[in-house]
Amino acid sequence: MAKMIFLSLPVSDLARSTAFYQAIGAEKNAQFSDDTASCMVLSDTIHVMLMTHDKYRQFTSKKIADAKNTSQVLICISADSRDAVDETIAKAQAAGGAPDPSPVDEYDFMYGRSFEDPDGHLWGVNWMDFAAATAAQSSTAGA
Template identity: 45%
Template sequence: MHTTMFVNLPVSDVARSRAFFADLGYSFNENFSDDRAVSLVLGENLVAMLLQRDFFDTFHPAQTADATVTKECVVCLDAESRDAVDQLVDRAIAAGGKPGDTEDHGFMYGRSYDDLDGHSWQIMWMDPSAAQAE
């Protein structure tokens, strides 16, 4: 049905957010980035648009949530292994992110962190063959 997903998230400082996610190893699509927005490439067709808060506010009439106080969503991304989950979340915490929860169900493992603006990112790995057996 859909071919690409863009998640739009408000940030207080685009340059600071760019540096944080660059530290985690992510790349950016410069064709859709400027001083008000950065296009964070999460995967082949997965993009998070990190938008300066005042710019984000122009997209809708409702009040923008402060993600450090109110969770508007949790962005959940897969990783290729349990080790990859740990490596990415550990880098996020070392870069200034706030540690979140850890869940270990054997066939599924995940950890989360909040980025510099309080947005929650859940990184998870699942063994598909073991999950089908469950």
């Protein structure tokens, strides 16, 4: 069985954040959602739990960081093509996210951009040609 990842993100406006993630292609799993949390399915193996601050506080006594002013984690997801990277960023921007808060990664074997969700959480979206990346790594290893 493939490993799954479940990210929990504190959000200031659950309805706004749910709509944002739906706009970039996530599906809301109603079975694990209520008025305090939305389970957003990005893929069969990636789920994002958007939680109100009160709900998030049930899992930690630590102070909730303001992701617009501090950074604790950078989240990166893969895309099937360079065009898919650009499409995701365009969807994020149209839904109220900030495009490209980080520098664009552009190499022969990899292309990546980023967006910031309405709460300031940073997401990278990357496409990689693994065969070309392996070839590039092999050619530099023997140098």
